[in-house]
Amino acid sequence: MKRSLPLLALALAFPLAMQALDQLFYVSFASRVLIYAIAATSLNLVLGYGGMISFGHAAFVGTGAYVGSILVAEGVTSAWIGWPAALAVSAALAAIIGAVSLRTRGVYFIMITLAFAQMMFYLVNSMKAYGGDEGLTLPQRAELGFGLDLGNEMVFYYVVLAILALTLYGLHRLIQSRFGRVVVAIRENEARVEAIGLPVYRYQLACFVIAGAVGGLAGALLASHGKYVNPNVLHWLQSGTLMIMVILGGVGHLWGGVIGAVALLSLEHLISDYPIPWLAQLAPNYQQHANLGVGIVLLAIVLFAPQGIAGLLGRRRRARA
Amino acid sequence: MSWILILEQSLNGLQFGLMLFLLAAGLTLVFGIMDMINLAHGSLYMLGAFLASTFVQLTGSFVAGVLLAVPATAALGMLLEVSVLRTLYARDHLSQVLATFALILIINELVRLVWGSDASLPMPAALSGPVELVPGLRYSAYRLVIIGVGLLVAFLLFVLVTKTKVGMLVRAGASNREMALAMGVNIKGLFTAVFGIGAALCAVAGSMLAPLFAVQVGMGENILIVAFVVIVIGGIGSIRGALVGALLVGVVDTIGRAFLPVLLGTFFQPRVASAAGPAIASVMIYLIMAVVLYFRPKGLFPARG
Numbered sequence: 185m186k187r188s189l190p191l192l193a194l195a196l197a198f199p200l201a202m203q204a205l206d207q208l209f210y211v212s213f214a215s216r217v218l219i220y221a222i223a224a225t226s227l228n229l230v231l232g233y234g235g236m237i238s239f240g241h242a243a244f245v246g247t248g249a250y251v252g253s254i255l256v257a258e259g260v261t262s263a264w265i266g267w268p269a270a271l272a273v274s275a276a277l278a279a280i281i282g283a284v285s286l287r288t289r290g291v292y293f294i295m296i297t298l299a300f301a302q303m304m305f306y307l308v309n310s311m312k313a314y315g316g317d318e319g320l321t322l323p324q325r326a327e328l329g330f331g332l333d334l335g336n337e338m339v340f341y342y343v344v345l346a347i348l349a350l351t352l353y354g355l356h357r358l359i360q361s362r363f364g365r366v367v368v369a370i371r372e373n374e375a376r377v378e379a380i381g382l383p384v385y386r387y388q389l390a391c392f393v394i395a396g397a398v399g400g401l402a403g404a405l406l407a408s409h410g411k412y413v414n415p416n417v418l419h420w421l422q423s424g425t426l427m428i429m430v431i432l433g434g435v436g437h438l439w440g441g442v443i444g445a446v447a448l449l450s451l452e453h454l455i456s457d458y459p460i461p462w463l464a465q466l467a468p469n470y471q472q473h474a475n476l477g478v479g480i481v482l483l484a485i486v487l488f489a490p491q492g493i494a495g496l497l498g499r500r501r502r503a504r505a
Numbered sequence: 506m507s508w509i510l511i512l513e514q515s516l517n518g519l520q521f522g523l524m525l526f527l528l529a530a531g532l533t534l535v536f537g538i539m540d541m542i543n544l545a546h547g548s549l550y551m552l553g554a555f556l557a558s559t560f561v562q563l564t565g566s567f568v569a570g571v572l573l574a575v576p577a578t579a580a581l582g583m584l585l586e587v588s589v590l591r592t593l594y595a596r597d598h599l600s601q602v603l604a605t606f607a608l609i610l611i612i613n614e615l616v617r618l619v620w621g622s623d624a625s626l627p628m629p630a631a632l633s634g635p636v637e638l639v640p641g642l643r644y645s646a647y648r649l650v651i652i653g654v655g656l657l658v659a660f661l662l663f664v665l666v667t668k669t670k671v672g673m674l675v676r677a678g679a680s681n682r683e684m685a686l687a688m689g690v691n692i693k694g695l696f697t698a699v700f701g702i703g704a705a706l707c708a709v710a711g712s713m714l715a716p717l718f719a720v721q722v723g724m725g726e727n728i729l730i731v732a733f734v735v736i737v738i739g740g741i742g743s744i745r746g747a748l749v750g751a752l753l754v755g756v757v758d759t760i761g762r763a764f765l766p767v768l769l770g771t772f773f774q775p776r777v778a779s780a781a782g783p784a785i786a787s788v789m790i791y792l793i794m795a796v797v798l799y800f801r802p803k804g805l806f807p808a809r810g
Contacts, residue, residue, distance in 0.1 A: 237598060284795060288802045291542065294598065295737040296798050299791040302730060306791075310784030420730055424544075424606050431603045473618060479610030486604040487592065 192349065199341050211337045212409075217449045218344045219405045222351050224429040224441030226398035231427065232436030233359060234391045235371030236286075239294045240301030241399055241426050243281065244274040246418030247304060248400025249407040254314055256322050256408075263326035263334065267404045274400020275393050277304075282392035286385055298420060305418040319414025326408045334408065344405055348442070351398060356438055358394070367391045432485060434494025443493050452478055509642045514763045515756065520648050522755020523655025527710040528728065529735040529747040530662055531703025537742020538678040539594050539696055544605035545585070546707065546732065547725025548612040553578040553708030554715040554724065555616055558626040567629040575708045582704025586697050594696070613722050628716035651713050658709055659748065665702075666744055675699060679742040731758075734794045740804030749805060754790045761786035 195218075199211045227241045248270035255266040281300045288296055309317050325334040334340050358364045366387050370377045378384050407413040416422065425448070433444025456474040489496050532546050556577050561570030589608065593601050628647050635643035666672035674695050677685040686692055711725075718724065735754050739746025766782025773781070797805060 231599075237602075239602070284799055288798050291536070291598065291741060292737060292798055292802060292804070294542070294602075295733055296795060298730065299734060299737075299794045303788045303791045303795075306787040307784055310781070310787075421726065424602070427599075428603055428606060431599055435599065473614040475610040476614035476618075479607040479614065482607035483589070483604055483611065486596075486600050486607065487589075490596070490600060 188352070195345055196342075199338050203338065208337050211341050213449075213453065215337070215341045215344050215409055216406075217445055218341070218348050219402055219409060220426075220429065220445040220449060221442040222344075222348050222405070223399055223402035224426055224433065224445045225348075225351055225355060226395045226402065226441070227426050228430045228433075228435070228437075228441040229355060229358070229398075230392055230395040231430050232434075232440060233364065233371065234367050234388060234395075236388060236392065237294045238285075238297045238392070238395075239420070239423050239427065240281070240297035240299075241395075242418050242420070242422035243297075243301035243304040244278055244396040244399035245403040245406065245422070245426070246308065246415075247277050248274045248403025249413045249417050250308060250311075250314070250320075250403075251400070252326065252404030253320050253322055253407040253413045256324065256326055257314065257320060261324065261327045263328045263408075266326045266408075267401055270400045270404035271397045272400075274403070275397035277400075278393045278396025279389070282389045282396070286388050286392065298423070301418060301420060301423055305415055305420070308418055309415045315414070317415055319412060319416075322407070322411040322413075325411060326404070340409065344409075347401070347405070352438065352442070359438070363387070363390070428482060432482070432492055434492035437492070437494035440492060440494050447493060448478070451481060510763075511760075512639075512642060513644060514760055516644060516648065516652070517763075518756035518759035519752065520652050520655070520755075521759055522752040523652060523659065524710045524714050525728075525732060525735055525755050526659060526748050526751035527655065527706040528732040529739070529751050530659075530744055531706045532732050533736040533739065533742055533744065533747045534675065534679070534699050535703055536736060538675060538682065538699060540682070541590065541594055542598050542601045542605065543590065544602060544729065545590075545608040545612065546703070547729030548609055549578060549582050549585075549704045549707040549725070550711040550728065551616060551722070551725040552581060552612065553704075553711030554626065554720045555620050555624055556708065557712030557715060558624040558720055559620070561626055571709070571712045574712050575705050578708035578711075579701040579705040582707070583697050583701040585704075586700040590700070591693075591696070609726070617722050623719060623721035626712070626715040626720050647716065654709065654713055658706065662706075662744065671695075671698065731790065734790055737804055738794050738797050740806040743804070743806040746804055746806035753793070757793060758786070758790050761789045765789075 198214060202208065202210045202214075223241070223245050226244075227238065230236050230238050230241070251270040251273045252266045255261075255269060260266060281297065285293055285296045285300065314320050325340070328334050328343065332339050332343070334343065359368070366377065366382055370384055370387060374384055403417065406417065429444030429448050430440055431444070432447055433442065434440035437443075452474060455477045485492070528546070528550060531549075532543065535541055535543050535546070553574055557570050557574035559570075560573040560577075561567055564570050564573070585608070589604070593604055596604075632647040632650055634646055636646045636649065638644050664672075666675060674685065674690050677688070677690065678692070678695060678699075682692075731754065735750040736747055737750075738753065739748070739750030762783070765786045769782050769785075801807075
């Protein structure tokens with residue numbers, strides 16, 4: 185935890201530097217990255233610590249996004265209502281989905297979580313009153329009160345940063361707690377935990393619900409950030425992207441979700457917005473095919489760095505010591 | 506809602522179900538034998554459709570184009586297996602998901618580079634008209650051909666799996682991989698062959714469905730999930746399960762989309778029915794899957810004892 189202080193200082197200073205350079209775009213971009221970091225961190229709790237390969241996390245993020253947006257669209261603009269509501273509805277949804285899905289194991293669990301997410305995707309698609317497949321544009325971001333204007337990019341960034349810091353600290357404490365130990369123990373050997381007499385199903389369900397709730401909060405932030413939401417936040421490719429962030433960053437590492445979100449979104453941005461001269465000469469419109477580069481980098485990481493980026497950093501540190 | 510309409514939609518369901526079966530059969534074999542989650546299976550379906558559109562244009566004949574696209578896709582599939590996927594068998598499911606997700610991105614962009622975002626594959630003119638099956642039911646000749654091709658390929662696959670040596674090895678691999686290995690089965694060659702067969706089936710489905718749906722980048726992603734639903738309902742590794750699951754999903758999905766809005770309309774106001782009908786229809790196959798898994802967590806026909 186101590187090692188995180190310099191990082192926190194860096195994150196605090198970042199928008200000030202960007203403001204000085206008159207690059208407010210990057211403050212907004214960084215907010216998006218941090219929101220994805222929250223979502224990926226919540227998935228990491230289920231995926232990395234709980235060992236439950238959930239392929240439907242977008243269902244919770246998307247539900248949170250829609251709950252937050254619908255409230256704002258209906259005139260309930262206070263974040264103090266909208267965000268907890270997103271959290272609560274996503275938690276309830278996770279309780280239902282988890283209660284059914286956790287009866288299955290392995291590949292079947294992957295597929296049933298995916299199926300539930302697809303159901304939510306189609307349900308949202310058919311909500312004609314809230315935009316249907318065209319999505320819902322919001323007149324404004326949620327309001328926090330206390331003189332904090334979330335419409336201001338700087339303020340929004342710091343609020344998101346605070347929530348991310350709380351999420352990480354919460355995850356850290358959770359994993360250290362008895363609850364966390366049990367969840368990790370189930371990942372390592374479910375039969376033994378069962379034999380000790382602990383209720384495996386209930387622990388897993390609780391873990392699943394916590395992750396779903398935090399995912400929902402991230403969703404509400406995401407909708408507020410873009411002032412727009414559409415059903416694609418629930419698409420299975422979104423679940424896949426979140427999983428990739430976790431795997432890329434490091435499964436079961438405290439910082440895995442953060443590293444993955446920063447790495448993936450920066451990579452996408454770099455490839456599509458910064459032309460490389462010699463490559464542009466070779467293939468003039470290569471930037472329209474940014475996903476090709478993203479795919480190749482991802483593939484290389486799976487093949488050559490199975491522990492993710494956190495694993496790479498950790499290995500080097502250990503080698504030095 | 507006459508019985509002719511019901512019969513027509515049932516045929517549509519059968520046609521969709523058979524094509525789903527071709528996709529699901531390859532997927533379930535790869536899944537069951539190699540214990541490998543291959544998200545890129547949908548990309549092979551897309552490649553099959555794009556290749557078919559090119560070959561049909563080059564040869565000027567639909568049949569020749571499809572017959573060329575099938576071995577070409579199979580070759581590409583085997584190339585993919587030998588170059589990348591082979592190294593993933595020993596890895597956990599997470600790595601497989603990530604790697605094959607990366608392959609989706611790569612293949613999508615490569616297709617976009619070669620063909621652009623979409624291609625066209627028109628229906629052969631001779632088959633574009635309807636035929637009168639029974640008095641009063643005029644049914645698309647092309648869809649009948651799809652049903653015929655689907656039944657033929659399903660039969661060939663059945664013979665391959667149950668009557669030949671390769672099929673025996675495949676079944677041995679699906680029911681107990683370690684034992685098959687210990688008995689000296691050439692697993693490497695078998696895996697590549699299975700992957701090639703799976704890719705060929707993808708190409709058949711992709712090129713046959715292409716005139717009905719659009720040939721475009723991303724076409725594989727949605728149908729891939731439906732194929733996954735099929736094999737999970739049927740039981741991973743079971744061809745029989747894939748057939749039952751595919752027909753169930755095909756018929757339920759088609760019938761649901763056609764009749765649910767009407768059916769709901771008899772109980773609710775039209776406005777409610779027209780909003781809820783399509784939503785419930787598109788959710789129905791996932792609902793079936795959730796119910797099946799709730800009662801039979803390993804699917805209808807578990808391949809492993």
